[in-house]
Amino acid sequence: MKKKSKKRELLLQGNEAIVEGALKAGCSFFAGYPITPATEISELLSVKLPQRDGTFIQMEDEIASLGAVIGASLAGAKAMTATSGPGFSLMQENLGFAVIAEVPCVIVNAMRGGPSTGLPTMPSQSDVMQARWGTHGDHPTIALCPSTIRECYDLTIKAFNYSEKFRIPVILLVDEVVAHMREKIAIDDEEDVEIFNRIKPTVPPEWYIPFEDTPKGVPAMANFGDGYRYHVTGLTHDIRGFPTSRPDEIDPFIRRLFRKVSQNFAEVQIGEFYQADDADITIIAYGSVARSARRAAADGRERGLKIGVLKMNTLWPFMRTQVEKVLRTSKVVIVPEMNMGQVSREVKRVNKGDAKVFTINKVDGTIITPQEILGRIKEVS
Amino acid sequence: MAEITRLIHEYLRHDKKFPHVWCPGCGIGIMLGALIRAIDKTGYSKDDIVLVSGIGCTGRLPVYVDFNTLHTTHGRALTFATGIKLAKPRLKVIVIMGDGDAVAIGGNHFIHAARRNIDLTAIIVNNNVYGMTGGQYSPTTPYGMKSTTTTYSNVEHAFNISELAVTAGSVFVGRGTVYHAKLLDSLMEKAFAKVGFSVVEIISHCHTQFGRLNRMGTAVEMMQWQRDHAVTVEKAAQMKAEELKGKFKIGVLVDRNLPAYQDEYEKVRRWAKGSEKR
Numbered sequence: 001m002k003k004k005s006k007k008r009e010l011l012l013q014g015n016e017a018i019v020e021g022a023l024k025a026g027c028s029f030f031a032g033y034p035i036t037p038a039t040e041i042s043e044l045l046s047v048k049l050p051q052r053d054g055t056f057i058q059m060e061d062e063i064a065s066l067g068a069v070i071g072a073s074l075a076g077a078k079a080m081t082a083t084s085g086p087g088f089s090l091m092q093e094n095l096g097f098a099v100i101a102e103v104p105c106v107i108v109n110a111m112r113g114g115p116s117t118g119l120p121t122m123p124s125q126s127d128v129m130q131a132r133w134g135t136h137g138d139h140p141t142i143a144l145c146p147s148t149i150r151e152c153y154d155l156t157i158k159a160f161n162y163s164e165k166f167r168i169p170v171i172l173l174v175d176e177v178v179a180h181m182r183e184k185i186a187i188d189d190e191e192d193v194e195i196f197n198r199i200k201p202t203v204p205p206e207w208y209i210p211f212e213d214t215p216k217g218v219p220a221m222a223n224f225g226d227g228y229r230y231h232v233t234g235l236t237h238d239i240r241g242f243p244t245s246r247p248d249e250i251d252p253f254i255r256r257l258f259r260k261v262s263q264n265f266a267e268v269q270i271g272e273f274y275q276a277d278d279a280d281i282t283i284i285a286y287g288s289v290a291r292s293a294r295r296a297a298a299d300g301r302e303r304g305l306k307i308g309v310l311k312m313n314t315l316w317p318f319m320r321t322q323v324e325k326v327l328r329t330s331k332v333v334i335v336p337e338m339n340m341g342q343v344s345r346e347v348k349r350v351n352k353g354d355a356k357v358f359t360i361n362k363v364d365g366t367i368i369t370p371q372e373i374l375g376r377i378k379e380v381s
Numbered sequence: 382m383a384e385i386t387r388l389i390h391e392y393l394r395h396d397k398k399f400p401h402v403w404c405p406g407c408g409i410g411i412m413l414g415a416l417i418r419a420i421d422k423t424g425y426s427k428d429d430i431v432l433v434s435g436i437g438c439t440g441r442l443p444v445y446v447d448f449n450t451l452h453t454t455h456g457r458a459l460t461f462a463t464g465i466k467l468a469k470p471r472l473k474v475i476v477i478m479g480d481g482d483a484v485a486i487g488g489n490h491f492i493h494a495a496r497r498n499i500d501l502t503a504i505i506v507n508n509n510v511y512g513m514t515g516g517q518y519s520p521t522t523p524y525g526m527k528s529t530t531t532t533y534s535n536v537e538h539a540f541n542i543s544e545l546a547v548t549a550g551s552v553f554v555g556r557g558t559v560y561h562a563k564l565l566d567s568l569m570e571k572a573f574a575k576v577g578f579s580v581v582e583i584i585s586h587c588h589t590q591f592g593r594l595n596r597m598g599t600a601v602e603m604m605q606w607q608r609d610h611a612v613t614v615e616k617a618a619q620m621k622a623e624e625l626k627g628k629f630k631i632g633v634l635v636d637r638n639l640p641a642y643q644d645e646y647e648k649v650r651r652w653a654k655g656s657e658k659r
Contacts, residue, residue: 028468029464029467029468031463031464047653050646050649050650050652050653050654051650051653051654053650055467055468055646057463057467059460059463059493060489060490060493061489063457063460064457064460064463064489064490064493065460066460067453067454067457067460067461067463067464067490068460068461068463068464068467069464070461070464071433071451071460071461071462071463071464071465071466071468072464072465072467072468073464073468074451074461074464074465075431075464075465075468075469075472076468076469077464077468077469079464079468093454093457094454094457097453097454223469224431224449224451224465224469224472225428225429225431225449225469225471225472226428227428229427229428229447229448229449229450230449230450231394231397231443231444231450231451231452232450232451232452233444233451233452234452234453234454235452240396242396242397242444243444
């Protein structure tokens with residue numbers, strides 16, 4: 001008899017695929033507050049988490065949601081929240097706490113138009129810089145951005161993995177188009193996906209130094225209740241977790257926070273080149289716009305234009321190496337975005353005059369079409 | 382070994398650099414003593430106690446004691462505590478806050494934690510002022526009092542923290558003062574024994590800021606004020622309304638039984654798994 005396949009073929013929305021990815025990664029705690037266009041994530045997890053002994057709670061606001069997520073993570077759960085721009089603004093306070101206290105967690109921001117209440121049901125990519133600099137103080141950021149439903153699933157797993165591995169909050173920036181779009185994906189529940197769990201201390205409690213500077217920059221993390229009693233604070237702290245105002249303790253601490261990400265750029269910077277080797281013109285795009293970019297490149301090639309694409313799945317840390325490669329090999333670089341130029345600003349920053357960089361900035365609440373990208377290419381080349 | 386010495390060795394952190402941040406004469410030390418004595422009586426292992434705090438003078442307390450300790454953002458302590466309790470229900474989670482922390486910036490979290498009946502104990506030190514930042518008025522600064530931001534006079538009306546806790550749904554609400562230290566022990570013991578959201582409000586003094594600006598005298602004089610204005614719940618029941626004017630009640634204000642959130646959520650899990658019908 002034929003063995004029954006464990007593969008599930010599903011027609012999923014981006015938000016639903018994020019839920020599937022989170023559960024695969026081992027998420028057992030979700031706290032959130034209703035907001036469009038992220039609500040489906042809450043609704044689905046409110047059904048699925050209690051089925052597997054997890055916890056879903058709807059908090060009184062987004063500040064409380066991220067607070068509860070951080071608390072759950074400190075107690076040992078893989079935890080996440082999901083929101084949109086206005087809620088993400090409220091989360092900035094506790095996001096900084098998760099950075100300084102090095103608490104793993106995942107924050108999904110389904111981006112809609114802003115500022116303020118803005119365009120609740122229309123797409124945007126205008127929170128790229130908020131993800132980078134939204135919380136106060138110097139800090140590193142990991143932000144991932146899917147452009148397909150499959151990537152929603154895969155990148156959510158990666159977001160959990162990075163957060164556990166580097167003890168850092170990881171942000172998943174998904175634009176409203178990808179959050180609500182449906183595509184068929186096959187999920188193999190038996191598939192051997194790499195799942196990373198935080199490194200726990202192996203030393204006896206009296207030897208445990210909770211914020212020790214290790215070569216990898218990531219200290220082992222004891223969960224509350226595991227027998228390692230230690231102090232966690234949002235104040236700048238020494239290696240034992242106690243508040244410090246000694247310059248010789250502050251400086252290495254802040255530098256370590258950066259180092260644990262910068263030492264691992266190669267691992268966390270994910271992207272894909274399409275027909276980029278011989279391209280005169282390269283489109284650098286992310287999210288739903290990367291889909292239009294690939295279509296524009298294919299159509300352009302049919303008309304004899306040598307167009308390539310760099311699709312960015314990691315927005316922070318900025319994929320400098322890959323972007324510099326594109327700038328060196330292409331004559332023209334186009335950066336289409338549903339904002340006034342947040343990633344193009346970074347592209348221009350690293351450009352050393354190698355290529356001409358042009359932008360497409362769409363802020364009317366509608367998507368960027370392949371025709372618009374091709375039109376811009378004709379205009380500038 | 383004297384009892385006090387045993388408690389100090391058992392519960393204070395020896396690797397933490399003392400002295401502490403509090404002013405000489407501050408009431409938080411008395412509250413800390415009561416807290417440690419009450420926790421000691423619960424029989425919980427130190428590994429299973431989590432002490433969570435927010436920001437302010439009171440927020441600095443957890444750093445000195447040998448539990449799982451978490452010093453969170455201003456006003457948000459209850460939200461972090463909610464996550465800890467739900468992710469690991471066997472832990473005893475105690476939240477320490479000041480008045481500004483609990484009912485100004487954290488006011489919304491406070492009423493919702495009470496409404497949900499999350500199994501936490503909230504201990505609120507109410508000294509009527511923001512002490513750490515230099516004496517600005519708080520939501521519990523009485524009408525007509527001075528602070529560094531009500532230099533003419535406060536024209537806002539104060540919250541009654543305990544009454545707010547009762548109305549929002551807490552299963553246990555007790556109020557004490559740092560003058561009535563023994564009462565604090567018993568209120569905390571009762572609160573820790575309760576399943577659900579319990580609150581202990583502690584009337585304290587900030588002689589450095591509030592007392593100085595309002596010419597209320599030294600720490601000792603402010604504690605004498607507590608002694609003279611506190612009326613036990615039992616005594617208050619026999620007093621007329623006009624006799625109670627300007628006084629405040631101390632003791633157990635509410636003690637009732639309601640299902641705690643995590644027990645209710647267990648039901649949700651059973652319904653979700655189909656092991657029980659809704």
